[in-house]
Structure formats: structure tokens, C-alpha cells
Amino acid sequence: MARVACIATVACLLAACTTPGLRIDTSHTSVVQASRVQxxxxxxxxxxxxxxxxxxxxxxxxxxxxxxxxxxxxxxxxxxxxxxxxxxxxxxxxxxxxxxxxxxxxxxxxxxxxxxxxxxxxxxxxxxxxxxxxxxxxxxxxxxxxxxxxxxxxxxxxxxxxxxxxxxxxxxxxxxxxxxPWPDAAQVAARLAHHAVQPLPDVAWFQQQLARVGYRVPRHGELDEATRDVISTFQMKYRPGDIRGEPDAETAALLDVVVTPGGMRVARTAAAH
CATH class of the missing domain: 3.40.80.10 (Peptidoglycan recognition protein-like)
Structure with missing residues (x-):
């Protein structure tokens, strides 16, 4: 009996190998979905x-x-x-x-x-x-x-x-x-006028604002190489004329606007395409 049972099991396994693939019904589509790409x-x-x-x-x-x-x-x-x-x-x-x-x-x-x-x-x-x-x-x-x-x-x-x-x-x-999106020019000019006559914010402030933008940046308040790299990267995008990674009034003004609600504008031309 054991031999018969073994033969039957093998036969079932072989039959499974030749069974048509799983049928999947695709006639229903969930409304809750999006691309995996962000x-x-x-x-x-x-x-x-x-x-x-x-x-x-x-x-x-x-x-x-x-x-x-x-x-x-x-x-x-x-x-x-x-x-x-x-x-x-x-x-x-x-x-x-x-x-x-x-x-x-x-x-x-x-x-x-x-x-x-x-x-x-x-x-x-x-x-x-x-x-x-x-x-x-x-x-x-x-x-x-x-x-x-x-x-x-x-x-x-x-x-x-x-x-x-x-x-x-x-x-x-x-x-x-x-x-x-791009920093609103009028707001940048206003913030630059402010920072031009005020003491420059400390390094911890720059690190905090850069983190709010989205960068991974040290938060220890020191102007080390890693912090300069992040400042330089930010400058490459928004102020490419000077990318030395030095904290300055213009960079502070740009950071102010980038992290302020309503400070970043998306041109309406996007809707025309």
C-alpha cells in the first residue's frame, strides 16, 4: 500500500507540473493606487x-x-x-x-x-x-x-x-x-535687505534650514566640511555664481524663502503643456 500511495503522490506532482498557469482576473481595478516612482x-x-x-x-x-x-x-x-x-x-x-x-x-x-x-x-x-x-x-x-x-x-x-x-x-x-519650484524673487530681495543689515545667523541656523529643505546635514552647529558641502550644493542650484559653501547673507535670504510657505513658486506654464 505504501508503494501505491507513493506512486499516486508522484503522479499528482507530475500532473501539477502540466496544469495550466494560475488564472488572474484583471477586470477589477482599485481606485487607490499610484506609481511607485516619487x-x-x-x-x-x-x-x-x-x-x-x-x-x-x-x-x-x-x-x-x-x-x-x-x-x-x-x-x-x-x-x-x-x-x-x-x-x-x-x-x-x-x-x-x-x-x-x-x-x-x-x-x-x-x-x-x-x-x-x-x-x-x-x-x-x-x-x-x-x-x-x-x-x-x-x-x-x-x-x-x-x-x-x-x-x-x-x-x-x-x-x-x-x-x-x-x-x-x-x-x-x-x-x-x-x-x-523656484524662490520668489521679490521675497528673496526683501529677505536679502534684512540679512544685509543684521548679524549673519549662526551655523546652527543654516544647518536647521538646510535640513528643513530636505538635505541630510549635520546639526552640531559647527562649520565643518560636511556642512560646507551641503551649503555649496544648495548654492549650486539657486546661486551658482558663488558655490564656495560659505554662509552669507544671500544664501540666508534664499534659505528663508525656500522654507517659508508660499516662498517657492511653480511657473504656470506647466499647465500649458
Whole structure:
């Protein structure tokens, strides 16, 4: 009897292997759902196109959803938007960590920077390349309903460790297109007039405001290298003419406005597209 039972069990297992796959009814869809993608992260490659493509598509260490070539300007999708790409690394924004799991990455072919005796020199972006990046950002945001304040640079989510897309990236162009929020100029001018005649806030104040913006920043009140890195990253985006990481009146004015309700404006042109 035991042998018969064993044979019967094997027969059942073999039959299960040939049973058609599980049928799933997809006729009902929940109204409570959204894209898993919350963030859009912009990078530069610090390499030419051929090397960038090799690194991102073939070497097997890092990847990105998109690669935007500079000459000729072309867009390459390397990872489907539904899948995870390894472009963010160790990262954090507003307390959310490991942003690979919740973001789409765009790598822009650009040599990055050159260190010279006169200081670090960043490479510009061709206008035609930026035109394509703007349209790509617009389409991705629409597909995943990404909030404008969650379109970020790699430096924002990893200050000090990363500098991209660098001070030459035209964030103001994206703001004018309604894709990212921007500090209201009138409010910045008013706050600058205030800070110009008042003692500069202490380092702890700068750290507190930068943390409110979303950066991971030390909170010990000392102007150490990590704090300078975060200040410099903030300046790269909103005041790229001086990115030394020094606390100053203009940076304080910008921080005041960025963290104030109503201080950040999104251009209405976003609704026109």
C-alpha cells in the first residue's frame, strides 16, 4: 500500500507540473493606487558618450533609466521605468533613504569638471541637449505624477559625495518651464535687505534650514566640511555664481524663502503643456 500511495503522490506532482498557469482576473481595478516612482534624479556622466554607455549598460556596476547624448542629441532608454536602476547610491531626501527604489534616473553626457590652478571649472551644457532633457523630464513627471519639488540633482541627495549635475546645469530653465519650484524673487530681495543689515545667523541656523529643505546635514552647529558641502550644493542650484559653501547673507535670504510657505513658486506654464 505504501508503494501505491507513493506512486499516486508522484503522479499528482507530475500532473501539477502540466496544469495550466494560475488564472488572474484583471477586470477589477482599485481606485487607490499610484506609481511607485516619487523622485526624478538628474546626473552628469563625467565621461564621453561611448564610455558613458559602456559604464551604464555593460560594465554591470551602475545603471540609469535614461542617457542623454550631447552630439548628436539623442535619448537612450537603458532601463525600463518599471524596473530599478542603480543610479542614486547612498542617498537621502526629506528622510527618505535608498532612493534607487523610488526614483527614475537621467544621466546627461557631460564631462563634469576640470581642476585647474585657478580652481575647479565646470563644463557647460549644449542648449539643444537641455531642450531634450526638459522634454524628457516633463514626460516622466506626467507619467508618474512626480511632484516638482521631487525633481532633484544627484548632489541634492548625496551632498559632498556627488556634485552633479553641477552649477552649470540650468535649474532656472526648468523652473521657467514649470518643472521645479523656484524662490520668489521679490521675497528673496526683501529677505536679502534684512540679512544685509543684521548679524549673519549662526551655523546652527543654516544647518536647521538646510535640513528643513530636505538635505541630510549635520546639526552640531559647527562649520565643518560636511556642512560646507551641503551649503555649496544648495548654492549650486539657486546661486551658482558663488558655490564656495560659505554662509552669507544671500544664501540666508534664499534659505528663508525656500522654507517659508508660499516662498517657492511653480511657473504656470506647466499647465500649458
Amino acid at each position: 523622485f526624478l534624479i538628474l546626473h552628469y556622466t563625467v565621461a564621453d558618450f561611448d564610455l558613458s554607455l559602456d559604464i551604464l549598460a555593460r560594465q554591470g556596476r551602475v545603471s540609469s533609466h535614461y542617457l542623454v547624448r550631447e552630439d548628436p542629441v539623442e535619448v537612450y532608454r537603458l532601463v525600463d521605468e518599471s524596473r530599478l536602476a542603480r543610479h542614486a547610491g547612498v542617498s537621502e531626501w526629506r528622510g527618505v533613504t535608498s532612493l534607487n527604489a523610488s526614483s527614475i534616473g537621467i544621466e546627461i553626457v557631460n564631462p563634469g569638471f576640470t581642476d585647474t590652478p585657478g580652481g575647479r571649472v565646470y563644463a557647460p551644457y549644449p542648449e539643444a541637449q537641455i531642450d531634450v532633457v526638459v522634454e524628457l523630464v516633463r514626460q516622466i513627471m506626467a507619467r508618474h505624477d512626480i511632484r516638482p519639488e521631487f525633481v532633484l540633482g544627484h548632489a541634492d541627495i548625496a551632498p559632498g559625495r556627488k556634485q552633479d549635475p553641477g552649477p552649470m546645469f540650468p535649474w532656472k530653465r526648468l523652473a521657467d518651464e514649470g518643472l521645479v
